[in-house]
Amino acid sequence: QTVVTQEPSLTVSPGGTVTLTCASSTGAVTTDHHANWFQQKPGQAPRPLIYSTNTLHSWTPARFSGSILGDKAALTLSGVQPEDEAEYYCLLHYSGVWMFGGGTKLTVL
Amino acid sequence: EVQLVESGGGLIQPGGSLRLSCAASGFTVTGSYMSWVRQAPGRGPEWVAVIYTSGSIYYGDSVKGRFTIFKDSSKNTASLQMNSLRAEDTAMYYCASGQWGRPLEYWGRGTLVTVTS
Numbered sequence: 355q356t357v358v359t360q361e362p363s364l365t366v367s368p369g370g371t372v373t374l375t376c377a378s379s380t381g382a383v384t385t386d387h388h389a390n391w392f393q394q395k396p397g398q399a400p401r402p403l404i405y406s407t408n409t410l411h412s413w414t415p416a417r418f419s420g421s422i423l424g425d426k427a428a429l430t431l432s433g434v435q436p437e438d439e440a441e442y443y444c445l446l447h448y449s450g451v452w453m454f455g456g457g458t459k460l461t462v463l
Numbered sequence: 464e465v466q467l468v469e470s471g472g473g474l475i476q477p478g479g480s481l482r483l484s485c486a487a488s489g490f491t492v493t494g495s496y497m498s499w500v501r502q503a504p505g506r507g508p509e510w511v512a513v514i515y516t517s518g519s520i521y522y523g524d525s526v527k528g529r530f531t532i533f534k535d536s537s538k539n540t541a542s543l544q545m546n547s548l549r550a551e552d553t554a555m556y557y558c559a560s561g562q563w564g565r566p567l568e569y570w571g572r573g574t575l576v577t578v579t580s
Contacts (some may be wrong), residue, residue, distance in 0.1 A: 355524070388564045399557055399573060400508055405565035443507055445567065450521040452566060457507040
């Protein structure tokens with residue numbers, strides 16, 4: 355059974371930079387996994403941020419970026435704002451099937 | 464403007480069946496990937512199923528054999544037929560649309576399914 359793993363929680367100071375990662379139990383995450391990233395705030399549906407590893411949706415602020423770091427997909431927030439406090443989920447593709455990670459709760463403190 | 468509106472959720476007993484519908488506007492379901500995602504209370508989202516523009520269909524392991532996804536081009540809808548429902552299927556069910564690489568680009572507001580005796 356494939357498992358997608360994210361850090362359960364991270365804390366960052368306003369204005370700081372933080373990187374969230376997304377690992378696959380099947381091995382290294384590559385561009386073939388087409389990593390997507392979502393932000394979710396309480397009471398709302400997940401909001402797409404990034405797709406195909408590093409492409410921002412038109413509504414995504416430029417302080418968000420996606421990449422492959424080592425053997426994981428990564429989401430980096432630079433110049434973190436208080437409104438970035440949220441849960442973040444990655445989504446990976448496996449031969450037609452998609453799978454979410456368990457999510458990272460990002461606290462801005 | 465892309466809009467997705469889910470309907471069909473409600474209270475259902477274990478073992479029962481329910482059909483969720485997703486009415487799409489601003490685009491055609493035949494030209495898009497249509498997916499269902501669910502989120503149980505206090506949990507993260509779980510990808511449920513997708514129907515690609517090619518007609519290929521894939522399901523998550525937890526629903527395989529019990530749920531069926533399909534599209535109706537005449538009504539511009541996507542639907543999820545859910546059979547043999549279990550308590551662990553209780554969740555908000557979201558419809559989502561997209562294209563290759565971004566399958567969950569647009570989301571509906573969700574419809575709540577509660578499986579309880």
